[in-house]
Amino acid sequence: MSPMFNHLKIGLKGYDPLQDSYHNGLHIHVELKPALEPKRCPYCQCSRLLSKGRYQRKVRHLDCFREPSTLVVHTRRFLCSACSRSFLPELPGIRPGRQSSELFRQSIYELHHQGVCARTIAHKQAIGEATVERIYQQFTCRKAAERIDLKCPQYLGIDEHTLHKGQRFCTTFCDLKNHRIFDVQPGRSEAELHDFLCKLKEKDRVRVVCIDLSSPYRRLIQMHFPNAQIVADRFHVVRILNYHFLQLARLLAPTLKSNRGYLAAMRKAPERLSSKQKQRLDELFETHPVLQPIYQQMHQLREIMNSKHQTKKQCRQRLKDLLQHIKNIAACQAQPMQTLARTLSNWLEPIACMWRFTRNNGITEGFHRKMKLIQRRAYGFKNFNNYRLRVIAQCG
Ligand SMILES: [Zn+2]
Structure with missing residues (x-):
């Protein structure tokens, strides 16, 4: 078999191909390139190493033509003559102690990540469900660990x-x-x-x-x-506005509490009301005329808050409008309005930035x-x- 084909097949660099065999499934035999064999002892850095003889490392590898394959790496076990410890060379794409290659594990991780359930993968690949979960856990842990070194986003x-x-x-x-x-x-x-x-x-x-x-x-x-x-954040600012104004409306018209249709109509912008809702609001304002100015002010404020892409000059104008509104709100003695006025004046600068930016x-x-x-x-x-x-x- 040509080396090119073998390299394509296993997808890993650093190995020389040997003859493949078929015995209880496909066995792809490869040899670790001599250049990758260790030069120094990993424990004491001594360079006097002895060979302890040949060693085969077998791991589960990617399917080959829909057939499960085993990668058999032929290498040597080494002995350090200084500290007398024995060790195996580092194998590219195979982590110590694992029974499958990293490529195989990655394919399992990707399948599970795309939504194939652990049971199906386990059945197809003839591995345990717990193994699928473990592989998924290991890859996500790795991804999360990389996060610690990540720079903060802009x-x-x-x-x-x-x-x-x-x-x-x-x-x-x-x-x-x-x-x-x-x-x-x-x-x-x-x-x-x-x-x-x-x-x-x-x-x-x-x-x-x-x-x-x-x-x-x-x-x-x-x-x-x-x-x-x-x-x-615009959404939260508008939500706070709505919340406090509707609290005030509830105080003034206690019947509102039990009628969600009225509340929904009050919350909606005048131009987006349906004809039924318009009718509803008219009814409401007839029985409680005091609610009409509240509704108007709430939506004027909301419109101010909704402006984006403003220039510095436009922002200054908006700020003037907002300060006038805060003044009006603060003049009302009701609790919700006092709270709202306080919140808005505490957050003037972030709100002004909100008009400048679109984020x-x-x-x-x-x-x-x-x-x-x-x-x-x-x-x-x-x-x-x-x-x-x-x-x-x-x-x-
Ligand atoms: Zn050593």
């Missing part, structure tokens, strides 16, 4: 999500430029995230961080990312959806580390 989205039906909070770090999950960490408080953020590399690379209006996150960013501009946490929210599916598919995770590995494997 555009970072930080948001929280829940594990265990909302009993446990986690923080997502999302690379908004490359649309990837950078990492997930348990907890959302400063104390819980401090250690992780201290370990990150090249934190001064981060230019923009997008967050919801959460003060612990803001303090963490100011502490750890010195060059980052904090940008408020938002929409990508992060999309990944949260995917993470919920990962949780469901696994019927929940007891061990946070396993959950993190899955998320990095599938979203990272």
Whole structure:
């Protein structure tokens, strides 16, 4: 058989082909290239090595023409004359102690990653289901370990999500430029995230961080990312607006509480209302005239918040409008309005940045959806580390 064919067949460099044999399946015999044989003892670095005789290393390899194959590497066992320890040379593509080559393991990992279930793979390849799981675990662990050395992304989205039906909070770090999950960490408080953020590399690379209006996150960013501009997330800003205005509406018209149709109509922008909803709103404003100005102000504010790609000059104008609105809101003595005015004035700068930039946490929210599916598919995770590995494997 020509060496070219053998090289193509095994897909590994560093071996010379020998004659193949067929006995209980295909056996591909290869020899480690003499140039790759060890020159020094791995334990004491001594160069006086003796050969202990020939040695065959057999590992499961990729299927060849739909036939399972075994790779038989012919090599030698060595003995160090200084420390009298014996050892095997390092074999390219085969890790010590493994019963299959790295290419075979990678093919199993890829199949499982693409959604073929462990049972089907195990049945087809005549290996155990536990082996498939173990291989998957090893590859995801490797992927997650590479993450520690990763540089921080330039555009970072930080948001929280829940594990265990909302009993446990986690923080997502999302690379908004490359649309990837950078990492997930348990907890959302400063104390819980401090250690992780201290370990990150090249934190001064981060230019923009997008967050919801959460003060612990803001303090963490100011502490750890010195060059980052904090940008408020549009979706969360609008949600807070809606929430507080509707709280006020509920205070003024207690019957609203039980009528979700009215609430939905109030939440919707005037230009997007259906004719039925318009009718509903008119009815509502007739019985509670006080709600009409609230509705108007809420949507004026929402429109201000929705502007993007603004120039510096336009931003200044928007800020003026917003300050006027905050003044009006603060004049109202009701609790929800006081809270809203306080929140908005605390977050003026990130909101102004939000008008300048287009980055938002929409990508992060999309990944949260995917993470919920990962949780469901696994019927929940007891061990946070396993959950993190899955998320990095599938979203990272
Ligand atoms: Zn030695």
